[in-house]
Amino acid sequence: MMRTVLLSSFLLVMLLGDTSQTAPIVEAASANTHRVTGKVVAINTSEQPHTIVLSAKSVSGELIVGATVGEGIAIRRGKKSIALDQLRVGETVQLTYEKTSSGLVAVSILAS
């Protein structure tokens, strides 16, 4: 009996774990501005323009957004302003970006 309950609990945890993994999305913040939440997979501050690449994974695949990061854009951890190189690979951030003719350009980055 106890073994059955333990097994049921284990299955319930597994199911809850599955349902909590939702598909990553890119939201349209305005007509040309988009917002995505994902983990930082790469930051390059050694070359101009600086760049950031985010990845949001789900069971079926991966959503990837890479954007250039210009000087003076808002990068915050909570309420504190930070530099791009203070973000860590693997950290979850929310990136707001614009799609321009020259590519994707970060507007703001918010680390949780």
Add this chain to the structure above:
Amino acid sequence: MKTRFVGLGLISLLLVAGCASQSEVINLAVPVLREPGSAPVSKTPGPKVSIVRFDDKRANKAWLGTLTGRFGGEERFNVRGNDAGQAVANALADYLRSKGWQATVVSDAAQSASDVTFSGEILEMNVDAKKGFFSTDLSSKAKVMVQGSNRSDGSKVRMTLTGTGSDSVFWFSTDDAQVLVNDVLSESFSKLSSSTKFDNGALRLN
């Protein structure tokens, strides 16, 4: 003495025949060639996508696999035209068209005006057949990384698609290997259509 020479001659002939068969290549059509107008047509036009030639990242790009004879001789399978990257792009377009998508193979992603442009890498693709006395066993595997680039927001959706298959036939023909490779690719691609959706003209993961 004469018998010994005849025996030696026969063995030499078999050896030469065995060696000669190693250089033979069996070309497989990927995707399977269809009669004009036989492809399924959807009533409602689906998403408009472009597909560029896949990068062939297989360790062995020279051939797809081998057909091993009963006595050890080998023939090699290959994709017709020996361009696996183009063949997989064509096969993906063929599969997506069968699902109602408006899929076109393009030579340059920059020229694509579609909602989504697919590119990708062939990580594995093979088919092998081994002839036995009463049957020929076939096996095939495909592993393909597909990346869809959304024109609307610049995001990319990346998936690794895999498929495996096996078959056993009494009388082996080239078509058996050809059908198996195409079935395995279709099985791989089915995950792409089942795990994604279109939202405001952009490809999204389910």
